[in-house]
Every structure is written in C-alpha cells, then in structure tokens.
Amino acid sequence: MAGKDRDRFSTATRLRLLGEQTAARVYRSQNRRQARRSRLTGRAAFLALIVCSLVVALAYPMRQYISQRDQIAEQERLSQEAHRRTEELRDEKARLEDDAYVRRLARQHLHYVLPGETGYTVVDPDAADVRRGEPGATGRPWHSNLWDGVDSADRE
Numbered sequence: 133m134a135g136k137d138r139d140r141f142s143t144a145t146r147l148r149l150l151g152e153q154t155a156a157r158v159y160r161s162q163n164r165r166q167a168r169r170s171r172l173t174g175r176a177a178f179l180a181l182i183v184c185s186l187v188v189a190l191a192y193p194m195r196q197y198i199s200q201r202d203q204i205a206e207q208e209r210l211s212q213e214a215h216r217r218t219e220e221l222r223d224e225k226a227r228l229e230d231d232a233y234v235r236r237l238a239r240q241h242l243h244y245v246l247p248g249e250t251g252y253t254v255v256d257p258d259a260a261d262v263r264r265g266e267p268g269a270t271g272r273p274w275h276s277n278l279w280d281g282v283d284s285a286d287r288e
Contacts, residue, residue, distance in 0.1 A: 227233045238244040245251040 235244075235246075243251060243253070
C-alpha cells in the first residue's frame with residue numbers, strides 16, 4: 133500500500149505540479165498578450181501622435197501655398213489684362229496719329245464742320261415734348277436751369 137500511496141501521491145503531486153505549470157504558462161501567455169497589446173496600443177498611439185503632428189505642422193504651410201498660388205493666378209490675370217489694355221491703347225494712339233481719323237472723330241462727337249460746309253441740327257419734336265414733360269424741365273436752356281438751381285441752393 134505504501135507503494136500505491138506513493139504512486140498516488142506522486143501522481144497527485146504530479147497533477148498538481150502540472151496544473152500549476154499549466155496555470156503559470158497560461159498566466160504568462162496572457163501577460164505576453166497584454167504586453168503585446170499594450171505595446172501595439174502604445175505604438176499605435178505614437179503613430180497617431182506623429183501623424184497628427186505632421187498634419188498640424190503642414191496645415192498652415194499648405195494653406196499659405198494654396199493662398200499664394202491663388203494670388204499668383206490673380207496677378208497673372210491682371211498682367212494679361214494690362215497687356216491687352218496696353219495693346220488697345222497703342223492701337224488707339226496709332227489711329228489718333230492719323231489726321232483723317234481725328235477729323236472723323238471731331239465731326240462725329242463734336243459736330244464740327246469743315247470750312248464751306250453747312251452744319252444742321254435736327255430737333256425731334258417728340259423728344260422736345262418728352263423733355264418738357266420731365267420734372268423740373270421748363271423748356272428753357274439747360275444752363276438756365278443749372279444757374280437757377282445754384283442760386284436756389286443757398287436759399288432756405
């Protein structure tokens with residue numbers, strides 16, 4: 133019996149030791165997983181911190197870059213417009229150096245006539261009625277109405 137107890141004892145002891153070893157392995161495995169998880173979480177947090185830092189660090193320069201590109205595009209558009217206007221003015225200057233063009237402008241806009249020509253001004257009677265119907269129009273020359281307005285401006 134003593135041999136049997138010894139075998140039983142040794143089997144029970146072995147089972148107990150085996151259970152303790154298994155429990156220790158499981159515990160160590162859980163600790164390793166948790167350590168790995170915490171390391172991955174720490175790594176992920178660090179990576180997230182780096183990415184956020186880069187985004188924050190690059191946001192302002194990118195905004196400035198885009199703003200400056202818009203300003204450059206606007207200045208190029210203004211430059212092209214100025215060049216176009218310069219060409220128009222050069223063309224106008226060249227035309228104004230032509231005496232025939234200047235005479236035509238004087239006849240057209242200032243109603244000039246050449247010596248020996250007779251100038252006529254045609255007054256449309258319908259337009260005169262419309263002018264008389266306007267408020268403040270008295271049928272008098274415009275300069276008379278203007279001077280009357282200047283005189284009456286100082287009165288109370």
